[in-house]
Amino acid sequence: MTETTANVQLTDNDIAFLLTLLRNSSVPLTTQQLVEALRTPPGR
């Protein structure tokens, strides 16, 4: 399942990655931090 917003497609893997990131964080994350996390995921 993908969703397109302004030519951006976030896959279920992307969302799963973000959810895990949010679960493991002890403080709230901003949208910009999530954007940066998607751009430079660990291991990439």
Place this chain on the structure above:
Amino acid sequence: MVAEQETQLTFAGTKKDKQVAEQAMQLMRGQGRFMATNAPIRVSLTSLAKYFTDQAEASAAAVEKAIVANPEIFAIEERDGERLVVTTIRGHIPIEQHESTVHTFSARLMTPLPKPERPAVAPRERPLVAPSWTTFTEPADLYETLIEEEEALAEPAAVVESPAELVEEPISVEAPEVVPTILEQPEEAPAAELVAEEPAVEAEAATAPELATDVDALVEPEVALSDQDERQLITLDAEDEVVAPEAEVTQVEEPVVTPVPNVVAAPRPAPVLVLSDVSDVADADLAAAIDARLREDTRVAHFGDHWLSEDRVPRLSRGDLRRIKDYIDEQEQPLTDTTLAQDILGVRPNAPDFDLARFAVNVRLSREHREFDFVGTNGQRFWSTSALPQLGTTRRRPNDIGTDFRFLLEESDPSLEPHSVRSVDRVLTFYEYTLGLLPLDADMRRLLPKALLPDQRSAVLTFECPQSYTTYLVEVRYPTPNRGGFLLGLDDFFSENLVPGALISITATENDGHYRLEYLAGENQSARLLELDDRRAVRYVFRPTSYACTVASEMLISEERFPSLGSEKPLDDRLRRRPEAVVQATFERIGIDTDEGKLAAFDDLYAAANIERPYSRELLRTTLESDTHITTADDGETYTYAAGA
């Protein structure tokens, strides 16, 4: 007064002894009249005998005999060679008292006891929590939680990489001959770094440098690797002997993976999570995509542009919510999440979980729609309750003010960017001054932030006025489909410091909820200026006014300029709602009679029309030009209103 009743004593001895002893007792009681009842009264035997001898009542020997005859009442002490008779008021020999020095305050003060050791307490049982929920792990660990999905997709391939010569080749793990070699030299590759998909295979590869020798013959080194394959590389350290010259290279036709029980256990490989390539996507688009997906996800809590897993957000009890509501009502003003987290939840600002507590306040209160209203900005998150009184003037209802500013909806530019300018300068109109407000026009919308929440109707800002050392709470009423936006709450500042026509400047700060409000100061001046007198019959009056601010003369409503405005009554509300009716009434008030009708300059019309209701220059110009009774002969400098035309 307390009277001590003397004890009746019984004396021993002969009758004469009794008399002498009783009299001696009275004498000694007289001597110790003010002494404590048990304090020793000492009288020398010589002086006692002298008394009796002088009184011719008894001899010294008789006195001593009588004293000795009553040992329970009298005692004889010798001090410095003199014999003293000792007794007490109570009539018994003094009892020697020993002051206990076992426990004294000074001793305890100077020699404190050692700190008692705490008894051993059994460790309190804590609920078992998965480590992933209590500790922050490096993002690399994210892959471990998603391994199952990826393992199915992964290719059972591995490549041995030597430090001297990189060999990126898929490992042929099918060779059964490899297994014995691994078992013989498990310690030769202690620092092997494994990033492969198949654990058993990696273990074999890591512990079997000879495997690479086999692979050399099997796989071409020029194999091009994909991104995913690159993550499946096996890297060996420099000391690993990748190539064993004596090893035999054999290709096995039938792949069989033999279990190797003695192989050194390799760590579970990190799963590979294939994420979208977003390198070409703009931040705003990616943020919008994230927002669209996560906003509807019930596993995620969000407020504004902050996100966290729902399970990580502390919950507030009903008692917490009630105390927050009571506290806001008690303070009679909206309070920020910072204040609530500190004062109600008791979290200190320097505590590591303070940001989390603030987030919890915001998330939990945002779900209590009936009790709480969010009236903050991103930088200053105010919360209000329905019981709080409105900020600002009570002269006019906010809904009516919004209706007055309805023209701003037509003048608004949809492309303007909120919070994009640093400061805005304005000239106060009479309407704004009287009600203590400012319009949320295009300039102000460029200065102020937009509503943080989609359904947010208002926001409370703080306006700091350094010239008067005061800070005001200002409420921004955002536009609705049929009402314009405006800012309320400056009536005190205006009335104490300014007059209509004053020049003010509003400057943004780093905090999008906090602004600096200044006015252009000037010399002290006095003039008769227009005021709205609503104490009895509501009407406009001119009163002598002193002010120390610079004013735009074209907006000053003085008696010299508009003498006919004095004692005018405000227009009826039904009339006020129609801009053209107010303009016509303004012509009647300030116009100069001519043959064609009432003549007035545009600047005068603008200043005077803004007494009754807000006008922008565009609105006034449009109103003048659309009215068939109004004409201009000089391209808009002056207008003439022909009432009967």
